[in-house]
Amino acid sequence: MTATVPGAPPPVDAAHDPHLSGTFEPVIDEIDAGDLEVTGELPPEMDGMYVRNGPNPRFTPLGSYIFPLEGDGMVHGMWVSGGKARYANRFVHTPMLDAEIAAGRALWGGLMTGYTPGAAEVGPSLAGTMKDLPDINVVRHGGKLLALAESAPPYALTPELATVGRETFGGSLPAGICAHPKVDPRTGEMVVFCYGLEAPHLTWSVLGPDGGTRRAPAAVAGVDQPVMIHDMALTERFVVLVLGPMYFDVAAAMRGGSLLAWRPGDGTRVALIPRDGGPVRWAHTEAFWSWHSANAYDAPDGGVVLDYVEWSRPGGLSPDTGPVVGGIARAEIDPVSGTIRRRFLTDPHGMEFPRVDDRRIGQQHGVVALGTKTQRVALANGEFDAVLWLDTATEQTVTWDAGDLSVGEPCFVPRPGGSTDDGDTAHGWWVTFATDRTDRSSWFVVFAAADPGAGPVARVRIPVRVPLGLHGAWLPTEE
Template structure:
């Protein structure tokens, strides 16, 4: 039996009328290598490195369902800057699902919310009953490993030179039970700290990989949860692993009767776990319900409290039905591990923000610059502007390139620093990489690089500096 004769195979998704499969989100099926890209302006000579970005990109037209950003195969894009020139390459993260689908020339696995899994008669005994692997959220470099991260599973390791898929990675056992897409790397110790949630007790674990790539802490239970919860991101200080456990619950009973996999249960409130990195007892702090996708940073204060900067939503859009406002505000929480007190204040009066980033060299330390993606006062449906928040002065500045722009990345140079981002013009569908002066980003790009193909709107990325310009990235 082939996939086309499987009587239970779901119908194709209607790409033409799906908001996240058309326009700037439309999948890209080409793998490209291009050098000497056209540059408008000038790439500074002190920049030698690569920006890598991951994102959902279905290899074949999806079947059953497609829920962005949870569904879609991983595609890693790389823009390399060296010697004043730019090059580009991209590769699919080749999971067993993609490899078999390429042999058949069509999608065999449906979206993760559809409930369909292909039988052995279609995909063989080894893959029968499996769901699609989704290493399409983030890209992380640590201890010589380049990893395409997925949600609550082990990542896929890539060859840093070619971007070819090497295979699944467990980081010397630290990711034995999986990892979420957002581990954090302490720039002072070189340690990578990660967490993972699962559908079975103890529901939540954390672990640590040393700077040399060896496991310093194996997956360690975080006790205190009575149900499986979705937790997308984490924060890290010099003393604590910080987890915001918002009340988005995996409802397996509802799934068995045709209901939704994830249930928003605000009556549970939000619980914040301050997990001492030295292994001491966890401190839980309870507060009102809200949702967090992404953190900017966190740091310890002299009085023992912990400051956490993040984007707060009233509820997780797409996973909760509500007509209440959902402003997506840049927030600061002051948490006291002794008294359990928490104070949340808005950092910026602007709303509709997401994808907060800082200079990664300041992770775990006090910082004063945060960049986010948002919407300016335009008619665009997509996020179309980069916002820069000065936490010392409380001043926000904005650069609006009149394109759909993605998550910013802080790029340290030898002589000065920069912000970078990929954007796509929704009119001509051309993608470009924009390089901004970190000290004056609102003035616009000092260099705009034309990319050889359209880069679909995606998720998270990283900058890798290379100190030897001759090294191939």
């Protein structure tokens, strides 16, 4: 039993929270493990590191815990080279987390509590601050490896996953960036957006291949209230943002209500922001929610094609009742008329974390991979027991049933030296972390992209449990 400061909320009931127990139960130790046991064969030419971020509260959260929006970040790295593998994990050491480690207990309240510690507990510089939450994603760009937060400054990491510190890109992006920036493989630019409670409520900006600011944050005209946007997509011409009717309602929160308000009557808007800086084109349709896009590209007819995961509403974040379904959908957006045509490309029965070969970002893609549920067992939000690959050309799917394994987001690993025109079905591999629900053993699994439904060609046993998490990246070894 951990003592709490008078006035601080009590710890949540972690044992009964599906994202603080079972396959999501946080781990505490930071470890290094080499020469891991491999079943099957790691492709000898695979050379690089798979790194994945995720919420991993170091101490039992106080008052509230909302997955996937909060929790200390922990990055898990799997280095693969010459058919061998090693693993390490590290917390993303924010000043707030380090203050909690020094105190030996949680000091900040959960997001829904609004509780922050005072100077007597954390000193004047941290008193009254919100906790930084760089726990969602990772990206390497401009020579920096970044642990990404939700529209807040990311944290730079060393190649060995030690924390360097908060990254504001030389002060040019003090408000931070989104958790899902997109790197254009043609230009090397990283395009980002950032939403905020204060005006301007939505900005976008561009970092050059060297990591320097190429376009300073510009307000997106037509966004006059704070709205939550988690992901984005790119085409050669446009930045694509899906604005579901999920608003921040600070006034309601001040009255003790919910900070987030789902207003389906407003419908969903899609912003097409010309990358050359021209006026934003808006398109509008009935309300739906999307956490994640797979990819977008410019169609020959002048439209924009966006593949994404569509939900009828944002699950546990909206008070609406009724079924929530998620499936890969395609939106064909006309920038001139502002119309959107949508249809599901898969049976919408619950799936998330769509990924394509990152070399196809902004251009027509072949395969979308993501986690899905067999519906054989009850799984938490963000937990899957199958991986699904959709061939967008044929609209055929292949599924690998993971059995007792729970899996997360799949990530594409290109074959070294392969042409970027290779497409993404014949070459390379898909990888992810998996944890067995029966004995809680964790694995790094590798699928041949040519035949992923056949199951992993290699399974690497990780000597510690890797909790399920959020998003990862493959970082090829740099020359």
